[in-house]
Amino acid sequence: MSNVETIKFGYLASKGTAEVKEMPLPELKPDEVLIKQEACNICTTDYQQWQGLREHQGYPMAGGHECSGIVMEKGKDVKGTFEIGDRVSVVYDYCGYCEECMHGEVTSCENKKQFGKNYSDEYYGLFGFANYFVRPAKSLMKVRKDLPASQAGFVEPLSSVIQNMKKIRINAGRDTVVVIGGGTMGLLNAAAAKAMGARVIVSELMEKKLQIAEEMGFEIIDAKETDPVAKVKELTAGKGADIVIVAVGVTAANNQALEMVKAKDGKISLFSAGYPAPEISVDSNAIHYMRLELIGTFGSTLEDFSDAANMLSEGRVDVSKLIEQSIPLDNIQEAFELASKPGSYRVSVKLN
Structure with a gap:
């Protein structure tokens, strides 16, 4: 006792x-x-x-x-x-x-x-x-x-990332995932996406965050030095990203995601909230013809918590x-x- x-x-x-x-x-x-x-x-x-x-x-x-x-x-x-x-x-x-x-x-x-x-x-x-x-x-x-x-x-923050991973349905060995924002939750998303077999590119403005992202093994885009949209197109031979995870809650990042996602069957995950609330400028025809998925994610299930605990315990996410x-x-x-x-x-x- x-x-x-x-x-x-x-x-x-x-x-x-x-x-x-x-x-x-x-x-x-x-x-x-x-x-x-x-x-x-x-x-x-x-x-x-x-x-x-x-x-x-x-x-x-x-x-x-x-x-x-x-x-x-x-x-x-x-x-x-x-x-x-x-x-x-x-x-x-x-x-x-x-x-x-x-x-x-x-x-x-x-x-x-x-x-x-x-x-x-x-x-x-x-x-x-x-x-x-x-x-x-x-x-x-x-x-x-x-x-x-x-x-x-x-375990708790990673569980919300795991829910996002399940929603974006990564094709291992095929998909290029761009994460906009190299903060804690951005890099957690990047680490989980890489563990699930994606090629991962992190776009960020701050030098410190770019350095950490690079140390964690991700390709990086210095958004203060280069146009992230053009760089993503360059790095993907003109195709664009299969999946974009918006990990900063700002309007500019939302609209940037629309420009860098591939023209057909792309996915954009709106992972982060922002205050004041960010906006996204897209007409329904674009979603229709691009067969574009705009994905919202929030919270975690018990399964997500369990999966997060396992991934950390196994060292799949560092x-x-x-x-x-x-x-x-x-x-x-x-x-x-x-x-x-x-x-x-x-x-x-x-x-x-």
């Missing part, structure tokens, strides 16, 4: 203010697991609320959802699903019985709000920035034991270069300051 009685956790008290607090450890129920949480990466959703751009999510926000740790104790009903010492990554909480959950669409659960007060009457959020926490066993995915904690935290820096929990305010700087990759908060 664990002797942990209190937990220490990071939370957003208000715009621009991240603090650390202690509270009693919740009681372990029969279907739950006590996790010694080791690392939680700061997602765009997290730092945008810190910046005041997502205040509708509510304060105090005990957020963080790209989290991983070690099983310390389990309830009597968990049985052999998890064993003490297993490394796990956290999945959103969900009810398991609504229509969405019955189809595996757990990020659209009708009864558990994604960042609601599911674990506390006082705090919103998943308590990803807590050093210990008690969670339902169904809200965890097992990963390889020696996978570094910060890398294991990528996210080591997407971790900018590690910061201890006591310095969580500094961590949010670093994570919100333009061009940053993931900042990982070390919890123990």
